[in-house]
Amino acid sequence: MKTLLIVLLIGVVFKGWIYRYVVTYKPIEKRTNYLIVNGELVNSIETKLINNEGLKIEKIIDIGLSVTSQQLRFTATKNYRDPNKLISTRTANCIGYAAFFSASCNYLLKKYDLDSIWVATPHKGQLYLLDINIHKYFKSPFFKDHDFVIIENMRTGNTLAIDPTIYDYLGVNYITLKK
Template sequence: MKFFKKLFFGLLVLTILTFLLRNWLFWQLFSYQAVGNRPTYAVENPALRTYIESELPENPAKSPQVILKKALRLSARQLHFTATRNHNDPNLLIDSHSAHCVGYAAFTTTVCNELLQHYQLNTEWKAEAQVGQIHFLGINVHPYFNSAFFKDHDFVVLKSQKTGEELAVDPTVYDYFRVVFIRLKK
């Protein structure tokens, strides 16, 4: 009986530590390599514009990191994941509420660019949806899947036009695990 108590306690501590250190662990274990770009969408649907504007904070911290986190939260609140074919245009996703990684990245990119414009940071920063490959401990995981669904994965890169600094996020991973920033493989 003591063995099971110790085992249970050990698993509980391990689970709590994994939860608390999930961002650091993900950063250490996974990296993303861009292999292409996706189109960027402008806000054309009034419902999408209203959704974004209704969530603008009164006293925002105007840092690109805060804006990118806000775009992630808005995307996660609005979308749920589906593996079936779906729209990629955020102007349509605002009504369908379901997306795969391409739609999540497009939605987050559009929201982020709209927030950057609202806070007048759009001349320095620009978000782009990227097509990429995920690497686990430096190994590309995509060749290990036979499905066309897993041939690549979309994520978002926020880039400074002045300094070249890049911040990257995976909106799908954020929605499931609340992992914020991801590491880019150069």
């Protein structure tokens, strides 16, 4: 029993590291980037900004993930992709999660004059479990691909990859891109 508890504790403490080591993401194509125009969505982001001056990219990612997981619930059904509509429906599949998160990040990047340095872009891609493409094992069109977000520093080329759907379920913020 002690061994099981220790293994579970290690799994919980190192879940992000384990996930990033076991699962990699391969981008296939960029998805549409949306501009936030919905007042309710703007307000949901702005309420997270109390005492946040001079935000850095990591804090912008944290706020974007927080707003996304607070406002959306996952659904496997077809749904809107536009975050300005998702704020009303409150349900989204991975495409909507990625669009909502990237739009939230881009809103904050613009607000803090970081949009000339960083850009968040939703991507359609595929997941690899221990270097094996898992999508070929599913017959359902729902599992043909998966959406996530790449945040790129346009000056240095540095990238950060985030899967807001996985964050909502597992609390894992950063993911690993396939080389």
